[in-house]
Amino acid sequence: MILLSARAGEESRVEGLQAGADDYLVKPFTARELLARVGAHLTMARIRRDAAERERELRRALERAHSELKVKVRDRTSELQRAEEDLRALSARLLQTQDEERRHIARELHDSAGQTLALLGMHLALIARKAENTLPEVSRETKNAAELLQQLKKEIRTTSYLLHPPLLDEIGLSSAVDWYIEGLKERSGLDIRFLIANDFGRVPRNTELVIFRLIQESLTNIHRHSGATKASICVARSNGLVSVEVTDNGKGMPREKLLEVQSGGHGVGLRGMRERVRQFRGEMRIESDSSGTRILVTLPLPKAEEQRTHLHRGE
Ligand SMILES: Nc1ncnc2c1ncn2[C@@H]1O[C@H](COP(=O)(O)OP(=O)(O)O)[C@@H](O)[C@H]1O
Numbered sequence: 001m002i003l004l005s006a007r008a009g010e011e012s013r014v015e016g017l018q019a020g021a022d023d024y025l026v027k028p029f030t031a032r033e034l035l036a037r038v039g040a041h042l043t044m045a046r047i048r049r050d051a052a053e054r055e056r057e058l059r060r061a062l063e064r065a066h067s068e069l070k071v072k073v074r075d076r077t078s079e080l081q082r083a084e085e086d087l088r089a090l091s092a093r094l095l096q097t098q099d100e101e102r103r104h105i106a107r108e109l110h111d112s113a114g115q116t117l118a119l120l121g122m123h124l125a126l127i128a129r130k131a132e133n134t135l136p137e138v139s140r141e142t143k144n145a146a147e148l149l150q151q152l153k154k155e156i157r158t159t160s161y162l163l164h165p166p167l168l169d170e171i172g173l174s175s176a177v178d179w180y181i182e183g184l185k186e187r188s189g190l191d192i193r194f195l196i197a198n199d200f201g202r203v204p205r206n207t208e209l210v211i212f213r214l215i216q217e218s219l220t221n222i223h224r225h226s227g228a229t230k231a232s233i234c235v236a237r238s239n240g241l242v243s244v245e246v247t248d249n250g251k252g253m254p255r256e257k258l259l260e261v262q263s264g265g266h267g268v269g270l271r272g273m274r275e276r277v278r279q280f281r282g283e284m285r286i287e288s289d290s291s292g293t294r295i296l297v298t299l300p301l302p303k304a305e306e307q308r309t310h311l312h313r314g315e
Pocket residue numbers: 221222225226248250251252253257261266267268269270271293
């Protein structure tokens with residue numbers, strides 16, 4: 001709409017435009033001027049319409065792309081989640097199989113191989129005795145062989161116990177760890193302190209095994225990597241939680257390695273520990289600086305177990 005008016009002046013023009021006119025033309029004007037203005041307004045209106053239409057199209061296309069992307073991301077996310085769940089289930093199975101295998105091999109070594117070696121020892125003793133007078137040289141050599149056999153028996157027994165300490169199932173965590181530490185002290189010269197409450201009692205077999213493996217892996221790492229002279233282990237339980245703390249006075253880990261280890265990367269040992277702890281719904285923290293390394297694990301005990309042991313202890 002173009003207002004054609006005899007009223008000139010800025011006031012009237014503003015008033016007309018504010019009333020909704022597209023333009024305001026003051027008399028006198030020529031037909032050409034009017035036509036030119038109308039033409040310009042029409043062109044502008046078309047350009048605006050086209051732009052608005054293009055903008056709408058663009059917006060629609062954007063919305064389509066966005067929702068397609070959302071669907072894709074959702075699919076991909078649930079695919080990844082499934083893959084992660086599969087992977088976790090697999091790793092749990094692997095750890096469990098590894099435990100069973102170790103237990104099995106340990107028993108085989110201890111029972112079958114142990115018995116064969118014991119028999120062999122008896123035979124050697126017999127031969128040594130029979131040859132004593134007639135073939136003294138053979139007798140001496142046989143005795144040497146029997147000594148080597150004793151050594152082999154001891155080595156096999158140690159290997160078997162390291163694979164799976166029988167004390168763990170028979171007597172409990174405290175004795176199994178004591179035994180392990182005694183051996184490691186001898187092999188490594190490390191000064192190791194082990195603190196556990198006298199009334200710690202028993203916890204489920206799998207929890208005992210996981211704690212034992214945590215201690216075993218941590219101490220092996222201290223022996224292999226830390227250069228420490230001292231290590232200490234503290235196992236305690238309270239409020240339905242078991243806590244295990246292993247510290248050393250070694251050189252610690254460089255910062256980048258610590259960050260890597262904390263974010264779940266790097267070596268198989270610590271990752272395996274983290275995975276075991278995760279399966280037991282526990283938590284694992286690693287701190288390390290130039291004065292040493294500290295690994296702290298907490299594991300929740302199954303509810304029924306907590307109550308049962310407390311009843312045992314008269315609490
Ligand atoms: N107590 C420790 N003191 C210093 N460094 C350690 C200690 N424990 C672990 N590390 C470092 O963390 C790395 C990862 O350990 P781990 O996952 O057990 O793998 P691995 O023992 O096979 O190298 C080790 O290679 C070592 O560099």
